[in-house]
Amino acid sequence: MTQNHDPAMLAKAETLTEALPYLQRYAGKTFVVKYGGHAMGDPDLAQDFAEDIVLLKAVGINPVVVHGGGPQIGRMLKALGIESQFVDGLRVTDKQTAEVAEMVLAGAINKELVSWIARAGGKAIGISGKDGGMVIARKVQSKKAPKAIAGDDGEALLVDLGFVGEPARIDTTVIDTIVGAGMIPVIAPIGVGEDGETYNINADTMAGSIAAALGASRLFLLTDVPGVLDKDKNLLTDLRPADIARLAEDGTISGGMIPKLETCVHAVEAGCEATVVLDGRVPHAMLLEIFTAKGAGTLIRA
DSSP states (O other): OOOOOOHHHHHHHHHHHHHHHHHHHHTTOEEEEEEOGGGGGOHHHHHHHHHHHHHHHHTTOEEEEEEOOHHHHHHHHHHTTOOOOEETTEEOBOHHHHHHHHIIIIIIIHHHHHHHHHHTTOOEEEEETTGGGOEEEEEOOOEEOOTTSBOTTSOBOEEOOBSEEEEEEEOOHHHHHHHHTTOEEEEESEEEETTSOEEEEOHHHHHHHHHHHHTOSEEEEEESSSSEEOTTSOEEOEEOHHHHHHHHHTTSSOTTHHHHHHHHHHHHHTTOSEEEEEETTSTTHHHHHHHSSSOSSEEEEO
């Protein structure tokens, strides 16, 4: 008897077959995922992201989510009539701004992501770097201000960034406990200093430090670009730290991509197996990168 086979169903079966070696390879591994950019403001993409995270957990991978929230902080500051100044992409953060940042990051955004994951059938716990002493932060040193801000002699002034920090020490006990209980940690990029002060931390930097501390198999930075592009706008799929240094030197990469790639290099040199920069605006881009031979972004490894 002749059977009719639905091509769409066969394609789905072939996709699962293609994914099998990757499912076997990554079972039991830890993936740190930095979620941010415009994808955070799109409900459909947020739902896709939550479903991807729940799927990773269901197939035996341990996802750890670190999220940003710069645009949301900016909107809240504007609503409160608080002006912002940026130096090298970092927001100058006084005490009042730090309080607003913590409210938005550790409150509204963090719990919204937990809710999205719950709707997708997962169990997540929202925390910040302050919980359980997970992230001890140090103050980011003063940065040179843009040329528009200069002293009487025309030299750029050093600007105190205020309560902007970077991870000095990571204690993974809280993360390990949450993962061991079968749940998904969702982490806001807030840390506490030795002085007891609260510090706002760049989400890429936070994710990189956590990935290194966990010895993660992968660190994913979801961005608003397809990955690292060459001068002809072609995607570069596989890079080493030496390649990144060369691309920065000849101007192929510039602007906000440079600190992202510095985070990637730091992570792989400090214990993370590999990092991936990919477009968070593409539905299920992370799954395409993980479970297909072609991939979907730029892989950086030591």
